[in-house]
Amino acid sequence: MSFAFGVFDMAANFGELRDVDIRVVGGEPNSTLRGGGMNVPVPYDLAAIRDADLVIVPNWRSPVERPPEPVLDAMRAAHSRGARLAGLCSGAFVLAATGLLDGRPATTHWGMASAMSDMYPTIRVDSGALYIDDGDVLTAGGGASGMDLGLHLIRTMCGADVANRLAKSMVLPPHRPGGQAQYIESPMPELHDEDPVTESMAWALTKLDANLPVDELAKRAHMSRRNYDRRFREITGSAPATWLTHQRVIRSQQLLESTTLPVDQIAKYCGFSSAAALRPHFRRLVGVTPQAYRETFGMAETVS
Known part of the structure; x- marks a missing residue:
């Protein structure tokens, strides 16, 4: 499960998204959610995004593996119908594979940014941004930046008051701008005394x-x-x-x-x-x- 989905789920639990229908969709037959020792069937298939206003791809199992064509076709169809698409961490590679990020700014986890640049040279990859909102397509870095993007989306959908109340309930900063850098330290080389x-x-x-x-x-x-x-x-x-x-x-x-x-x-x-x-x-x-x-x-x- 993604951090961004967690923000929407908590918003629903707090009664802030009464008119929003949240669906967990599997991109392949017999998809399951795995983690924490659990293996839970996904309740919806790709048909569920035909009328979606927002489609979030929380992750993808391997940046170097091309996603299934039915997934890419469904994403393109949703986009052409006016839905906003968001890719988080490795999920940004699914958006990249649709071609919808070509010539546009995007981000992903800083550890995968060079791979995205190599695989999709027309994308303007910003490895430092927490998230990038380019209107109809959005991308986020790893981990908690998904929460930042989730709060940003709720802010655009429901207003700042709702987003701020939700952030307070979740004990999160109410707003971190997308241009803020992913908080990482520069990797230190192994220091050998003989060098x-x-x-x-x-x-x-x-x-x-x-x-x-x-x-x-x-x-x-x-x-x-x-x-x-x-x-x-x-x-x-x-x-x-x-x-x-x-x-x-x-x-x-x-x-x-x-x-x-x-x-x-x-x-x-x-x-x-x-x-x-x-x-x-x-x-x-x-x-x-x-x-x-x-x-x-x-x-x-x-x-x-």
């Missing part, structure tokens, strides 16, 4: 509050700047300065979540001269301001 570059990276992580010129890191690794940059890119896929900035932003995220320190002080602990210096990097990499991030993920009592 001078990775040793310098491990050392740099203990000195993020200090000025760290890349020349100093190269010197610590006993390498020329040119060789250091080349080896660094081999390990991380990015330039040393880019990696350092990203690690500083990640550290600031951690401090915003776990402390009540003022943002200006957090910025200095992470190697930025001030909150103003941190803000553009944080917004570019995370998608929101440090204060907005703290309001969503921080401790209950904070110091601005």
Whole structure:
């Protein structure tokens, strides 16, 4: 079951969607819902979406497997009739296979974004967005971003008051914009002590509050700047300065979540001269301001 469906189901339970008929549809014969040790038959087949106003594809078993043609035909027919289509996480690959995302912006779980770009090069894949509403087609990243899209859909269908009451009942933030970044940390390479570059990276992580010129890191690794940059890119896929900035932003995220320190002080602990210096990097990499991030993920009592 998808997080977005859970939002609609809870909305129905709270009496907020009295006129909405929610149906769980199987795209193949004898489909079942599996999870938590249970195996439950799906009550409806593809005929159930012929008169649907909204069709949500919560997932698909394999991004590299083409969905059955009857599923794709039913999705195209629903779209041509005016239904909105939403694909969540791997479910976005079903929308992609219909061709309805060609030339349009879309997102999926960040771990599958490169596969989508390779398989469907005409789609403008944004791996960082929580969800993208392109009018008649919508896509979302993984996990909780499905809830964000579900609340967004309820907001567009029923208004902000209903969405906000539902979010409060579910103990969720009332609104996270789709353009907000998926909250992921950059994967850290495995750091081997015998590699001078990775040793310098491990050392740099203990000195993020200090000025760290890349020349100093190269010197610590006993390498020329040119060789250091080349080896660094081999390990991380990015330039040393880019990696350092990203690690500083990640550290600031951690401090915003776990402390009540003022943002200006957090910025200095992470190697930025001030909150103003941190803000553009944080917004570019995370998608929101440090204060907005703290309001969503921080401790209950904070110091601005």
